[in-house]
Amino acid sequence: MSRPLPSVFDQALASAVRAPSPHNTQPWRFAVRPDTVEVWLDRERVLAVADPAGREARLACGAAAFNLQICLRANGFATLVRMLPDPAEPALAVTVRLDGNQKSTAAERRLAEAVFRRHTNRRPLLDKAVPPAARVALKAAALDEGGQLEFLDASGRYTPVASLVRQAEALQAEDPEFRRETAFWTQRDASSPDGVPKTASGPPPRGHGVVSLRASHENRDLPEREYEREPLLGVLLTRDHGPYAEVRAGMAMQRVLLTATAEGLATSFLSQPFETPRTREALAALFAGLGQPHTLLRIGYGYPARLTARRPVEDVLTRHGDVNA
Ligand SMILES: Cc1cc2nc3c(=O)[nH]c(=O)nc-3n(C[C@H](O)[C@H](O)[C@H](O)COP(=O)(O)O)c2cc1C
Structure with a gap:
């Protein structure tokens, strides 16, 4: 060759x-x-x-x-x-x-x-629905890599998942170890070659939406802004679980994220419920029968944010x- x-x-x-x-x-x-x-x-x-x-x-x-x-x-x-x-x-x-x-x-x-x-966009999304053709493209992207993307609005799981996001966010806010680790990696200077810079964070929310982005990722130098009330949420699943499924899910996740970028969509993550054992188990139970959930994405239209360094x-x-x- x-x-x-x-x-x-x-x-x-x-x-x-x-x-x-x-x-x-x-x-x-x-x-x-x-x-x-x-x-x-x-x-x-x-x-x-x-x-x-x-x-x-x-x-x-x-x-x-x-x-x-x-x-x-x-x-x-x-x-x-x-x-x-x-x-x-x-x-x-x-x-x-x-x-x-x-x-x-x-x-x-x-x-x-x-x-x-492609970048993680933590800014408020526009009040514009993701059209059916784009949804089909995102689902097909997950399937192409052996994953499955479930949109929550169609499933009746939206409210319980949003509630788990809030519960996990509250648990993490009370945990000093968690706070210490998050503080170490976030609010970095834009020139930092790793970690999340302030420039990639969103403005603090005015009022409470149905789902909450990480408070640690807010840029408090910015004025408060209203966020969309109910963003489109997608859960990425695989049939099996364990390390192999996680690597596969990562490949599927990336195809979904790149497809979203190519479709002009903004994406961000809501990983809080995966990071505390109690909410992770509750999340897995919610999707029992469908597959193992790996990540939760917020998808919609928005103004681009800054790229982060590597x-x-x-x-x-x-x-x-x-x-x-
Ligand atoms: C598995 C995984 C979980 C993540 N969870 C979150 C999250 O809960 N909240 C968030 O704002 N970003 C989350 N991110 C996004 C990362 O912070 C982001 O990818 C990183 O800062 C690099 O920025 P970029 O995506 O804009 O290139 C997650 C990314 C991955 C791969």
Whole structure:
């Protein structure tokens, strides 16, 4: 097989690090071999309080692997993706291997291009419904990667889920360890290569909406604003659960987020209920029969927010073998 031009791996890695991660911890490392990129979970960057099992970190690694793969595909390379390929190395989340050439599709190129525009938008959404065609596209994106996206307005689960978000937010606000960890990673200066900068936070809400974004992500330098009352919420599920399902869910989540970006939609996360055991169990019980819930997304139209920084690719990369890219 012909070797890829070095710039192709470089671009794919630059795409990989644009993936979302909890508090922008970027819990990944990459190892580049002549025809393979490995995505490793970086345990030192797993949130010890919010994410002790590394669940959210595996979602982030899956998202990074999706970005890698879609960039290679958009550049005409076929890829073979294996999730948790080595039982002896549970930190090896994904391998993406080059598998010859293929003609890229317009859909692949559209998603690859959206990687550099996608961002978490914590600002108020506009009062404009997400049209049926966009919903279909988002659901299809999840299915393409072995996930399932359930919109809550259609399911009668909206109120109980919104209530779990509020309960978890209250529990976390009372927990000094949680507050300490969140404070460490948020309200950063815009030049910080990791963590969530103030510039990526939303204005404080005026009044109470049905769902609450994290209070720790408010930018109190901004005047209060009214938020949408009932944003569209989507839960991403997989049939199975456990580490493998979490990596897969991360890939599906990223395809959904990039599809949303390509459709002109803003997205943000409501992860609070996944991060306290009681609300996580209640959430799983609500979706019993449908699948294992992994993440909760808020989706709608909004004005774009700022992109956040990433550590340079060279800081998260190891090169092996005959790779001089
Ligand atoms: C698994 C996961 C959970 C997240 N949970 C939240 C959350 O609860 N609230 C929030 O505002 N952002 C959340 N985020 C978004 C990250 O903070 C965001 O991806 C990171 O700061 C990088 O910014 P970007 O997405 O704009 O590139 C989450 C991201 C991931 C991958």
